[in-house]
Amino acid sequence: IRDYDIFVGKTMEFKVVKINQEFKNVVVSHKALIEAELEAQKREIIAKLERGQVLKGVVKNITSYGVFIDLGGVDGLIHITDLSWGRVSHPEEIVKLDQELDVVILDFDDERKRIALGLKQLQPHPWDALNPDLKIGDKVNGKVVVMADYGAFVEIAPGVEGLIHVSEMSWSQHLRSAQDFMKVGDEVEAVILTLDRDERKMSLGIKQLKNDPWDDIEVKYPIGSKHTAKVRNFTNFGVFVEIEEGVDGLIHISDLSWTKKIKHPSEFTQVGADIDVQVLEIDKDNRRLSLGHKQLEENPWDALESVFTVGSIHNGTIIELQDKGGVVALSHGVEGFATPKHLVKEDGTPAKVNEALDFKVIEFNKDNKRIFLSHSRIFEDEAKAEKNEARKAARRQTKKEEQPAAATAVERTTLGDLEELAALKERLSGKK
Template identity: 85%
Template sequence: MIVDVFGIEAFLPGSQIDVKPIRDYDIFVGKTMEFKVVKINQEFKNVVVSHKALIEAELEQQKKEIISKLERGQVLKGVVKNITTYGVFIDLGGVDGLIHITDLSWGRVSHPEEVVKLDQELDVVILDFDDERKRIALGLKQLQPHPWDALDSELKVGDKVNGRVVVMADYGAFVEIAPGVEGLIHVSEMSWSQHLRSAQDFMKVGDEVEAVILTLDRDERKMSLGIKQLKKDPWEDIEVRYPMGSKHTAKVRNFTNFGVFVEIEEGVDGLIHISDLSWTKKVKHPSEFTQLGAEIEVVVLEIDKDNRRLSLGHKQLEDNPWEGLEAIFTPGSIQEGTIVEMQDKGAVISLDHGMEGFATPKHLVKQDGSMPKVGDTLDFKVIEFNKDNKRIFLSHSRIFEDEAKAEKNEARKARRQNSRREEQPVLNTPIEKTTLGDLQELAALKEKLAGK
């Protein structure tokens, strides 16, 4: 502001008008006041004055007198001087005190402006003060009875209450059922489902909710609530709704190395063991068979009510194909197969009827000595069909090895037969000569005897 001092224009900073913040400067226009000259600049012909400097010394003496008379628990009248996000400054008549935001109301307060307004006159209670720093902690809510003391004495565990969500956290939600009376709904009490979820998935600040009182401690002023208790526990009659052998549609929730966790309905979970996914495929990890969020058909194999878990199967939806394929994949039979995976220990081979076989590296060698690759389709000879262990062992090299062996055996057999034919005349020649000789000698002897 500009101040006229004996015809000289002096400058009055807004912060030097009074000890408290000034919001309306117009009320000072035309007003005659005393000022203290705090600065003169002859070169720029500039004069700075202050009214605050005159009253600070007097206020300092007043503060000492006021503080000397303060007592904890004393109730004083004050005026709201300033409002911040963390609290309210109160003018107690020359000395300031602070009401922290947590001491404004027994209920939750997002901003002090929800409770007080500027220039409002209030009764406040002194909570604490510091003689040296001249800091005074004030309270407003302490003048009101604690809401827990006024809570309905008939309220008990199991009762239903209505409230408003005032604070959200990952682990739960705080619900105000009366001003200053809050209860915690833990995330585990929001749904019968055992899947880890955040409380924000169920509600948000400002929601009006109905809940059931789970615990109530009036001495500690604590209360826990639940909303899942408003619905029937799905495991109460699990044997009736999901009997063993019944078929259902489930949603894939999680994978482990040993199986798939699925949810049939909210709160009803089950495990499909990796061995119960397929009759024919060797599944190394469930992610090879299905995906998260996908639906999958299941059969109830076992019910564990105590641990709230079902044992489920997927392959049981179909008959065991191993029972009828023994006559097709007989040892020694030739089957066409496609290599679908190469491993250090051998190859996985896709066969007809949805079956898979396995061949070790030595049984994969082609006739030209090369090795096949993934995607190659070859003929394989069945070495072993084991329906108990659900294994089919195959060999490609055995096909031409057995053919070569058969040809070798045929050649050996032919040589033996030829050898016998060649040896047979040699053995009969002496017999033939002896026989003829004997006949000639007998004839000559006969003629000699006849001549005599």
């Protein structure tokens, strides 16, 4: 009963159900007098019910989950899902209070006195009335009625819905939430992808309204062409980028820079940033481009070969120390590597990170793009040079010291010879 004013001034028969002496209050009930009669009436009505029977009823109450119908002494419930073949947000969209309706009995429970009613069952199923000429590939218009992360349900006719999976919303392989593309209430155009009238299921797509960018990929993005792409995500081995919606590519970590040794792509760029690329290879079957960034510049290692010649000395800063050695930042934006024994300073202490020192090039490998350096080799070579110079000086001194002795010996031998010649001359004169 919603309007109690109808009882004002009306004389009725009541049964006393409770007396409160303290508050001098008496509780009475009219329903208690007719309860037995109502139960008998309900049993009589339910006994005559049959599944599939159509009855007239009046809307007695509306809730969020359904509508209660007065069947003339007994109530039944139309669940919200049985109000219409289409989707219903609230029963008030379909019925009003005190509205008279024809309903069909779906089920009933004699013991619990519950009756399940249906309204939509009095109407033909909309799938049965669907245009028989509708087929796969046709375009249809509809309204988004339900959204989920995996897709959107679109009603193309009352009670006839199709699912647009999120993968069918864009040619892009970067699956996002369906809410990024549409919302409930949107009017959309779509293409029928699958149609099963027996199962009453239909799948739709909206990306098919656009040309697949991979159909003419060789023309639009030929090998060697240069483009600007958007960084989508990283892996340990490279950067995945998107040149346009549906056209993805991979920049291998080795193709990011000619000179820098990059351990992880996040050291070089960031997700969402733009990056210039050059197409290296096209994999049409797997819908993936192989891209490069460093190829946009000339290989500097050809020119660096004449700068970092073996034996040349350059100033560098140690930017990282590892168990195997240290990474040294050199001029021209290149890095070198020195093993621990080549990082020992002249005083015997090891070099530290961020320390700037002179390094000697001991190996230049253009193919592997590696420059091997040594700091200790500088003073070691200087010490060797000084030692060698000292040895040479000692040898020269020894030679100088040996030369006078030889000259004296020559001079002594020459004088002796002169005396012998004089004596010989005297003897010859006497004979005469």
